[in-house]
Amino acid sequence: IKPVTLSTLKQMKTDKDKITILTSYDATFTNVMNVAGVEAILVGDSLGMLVQGQDSTLPVTIEDMCYHTAAVKRGNTNAFIVSDMSFMSYSKPEQALDNAAKLMQAGANMVKLEGGSWLADTIKLLSQRGIPVCAHLGLTPQSVHKLGGYKVQGKSQETADLLLQESLELVEAGADMLLYECIPTALGKSLTEAVPVPTIGIGAGHYTDGQVLVLHDMIGLNLGHTPRFVKNFLIDGRNITEAFEAYVKEVKDMTFPGAEHGFK
Ligand code: KIV
Ligand code: NA
Numbered sequence: 001i002k003p004v005t006l007s008t009l010k011q012m013k014t015d016k017d018k019i020t021i022l023t024s025y026d027a028t029f030t031n032v033m034n035v036a037g038v039e040a041i042l043v044g045d046s047l048g049m050l051v052q053g054q055d056s057t058l059p060v061t062i063e064d065m066c067y068h069t070a071a072v073k074r075g076n077t078n079a080f081i082v083s084d085m086s087f088m089s090y091s092k093p094e095q096a097l098d099n100a101a102k103l104m105q106a107g108a109n110m111v112k113l114e115g116g117s118w119l120a121d122t123i124k125l126l127s128q129r130g131i132p133v134c135a136h137l138g139l140t141p142q143s144v145h146k147l148g149g150y151k152v153q154g155k156s157q158e159t160a161d162l163l164l165q166e167s168l169e170l171v172e173a174g175a176d177m178l179l180y181e182c183i184p185t186a187l188g189k190s191l192t193e194a195v196p197v198p199t200i201g202i203g204a205g206h207y208t209d210g211q212v213l214v215l216h217d218m219i220g221l222n223l224g225h226t227p228r229f230v231k232n233f234l235i236d237g238r239n240i241t242e243a244f245e246a247y248v249k250e251v252k253d254m255t256f257p258g259a260e261h262g263f264k
Contacts, residue, residue, distance in 0.1 A: 004039045004080040006110070006132055006176055012039070012209065013198040019210025020248045021082070021200060022218065025051050025068045027075025029215060029240075034077045036244030041076065042212055043069045043108070045084040045142070050216045057141050062089040062099045066106040073107025082134055082177075083108035087142045093122045100131050112179065114140035116166035120173040127174025135175045137163060138204065139182035150227075152203075152263045154183040163187065167195050179212065180204040182229070185262035203229030205262040211251045219243055229261045 002008075012019050020037070023044040024030045030041055047068055048060040062085070069083045083103045090096035090113050100111045110132040113119055123133050138153040147153075154160045167178055178199050180188055185205025192199045192208050201208030213230070216222055219240065220232040233243040233250075250256035 001078045003078045006080070009039065009080065009177065009198050009210075018251050018254065019198060019200065020251045021210060021212035022244065022247070023047075023212070023214045024072050024075075025215075026071045030072045030075035030079070031077075032241050033244055034075075034079055036241055037248050038079055038244060039210075040080040040082055041072055042112070043072050043081065043083040044214065045086055046214050050214070056144055057084075058087045058144075060084075060086045062086050062102060065089075066102050069103055069106040069108050076107075080109050081107060082110045082112050084112050090119075090122055093125045096122045097125055097129060097131075100126050100133075104131060110134055110177065112136055114142050116162075117169050120169055123170055123173040123175050127176075132176045133174065134177040134179055134200075135167075135170045136179045136181065137167065137170075138180045141181075150182070152182045152184070154187050155263075160184075160187050160190075164191060164194055167191055171195055171197055180208065182227075182263065184264055185259075186264075188262075201257075203227060203257075203261070203263065206254050206257050211257065213247065218247060228263070229257060231256055231261060 009019055019039050021040040021042050022033055022038050023042045025047045045057040045060045048054040048057045065083055065086050089099040103111050112134040114136040126133050154163045177197055180201050182203040188201050188204035189207035198209040200210040200212050202212050217230040219234040233246045
């Protein structure tokens, strides 16, 4: 099987072939995701909660991210690996470059950073040095204390306009992918139409170029509160591989996410 590259993902946007992403933190699940046909794997800092038992993503370090990225890389055959930069590992451009380099050397194909316009200089630097960047906008969990909780973003005209402006700025700076978390479905649609790079949504409706779900959420292992955008695919007697295959199929044929998983 041919490896998935950034060019593959960009072509998929053009072809309106939905991009499927799941989070993984180890070699075994990554291997099964490859079998199921997921195009990209996100080594998310959600591992802070799901693997380490923390109550947010803030305690996760860049060393933790490198450890899990290396494990995912060893289990991977052909998926595109995106790794999260941990809280405060990219607060200054030069520092971001050093830390992004560590993730790339551990096996990442792209790094993901949370934030808006303030990231433009950082993204420009990483991009110029040959590091693909995904910008994560909307609900940015590393800012949970500033946001005052895990809340839907971009609900007012003003904040929606700001998201569009910041998205265009970050693409101009060199971002190759944009990820939107918890924004209204209609905004997910207009942003996807407005930007030239692939958009990935989680709680952003079915119009984005691709979808991502957290592994534990989509196999029913979500412990506390289950967010509205989550669906358990490990049902109807499926095994884990079949659950991943069902996710891929439902994203491709646009039955997931349904209206009930989105925000107005
Ligand atoms: O860390 C993570 O799992 C993520 C997804 C929720 C997008 O960033
Ligand atoms: Na994350």
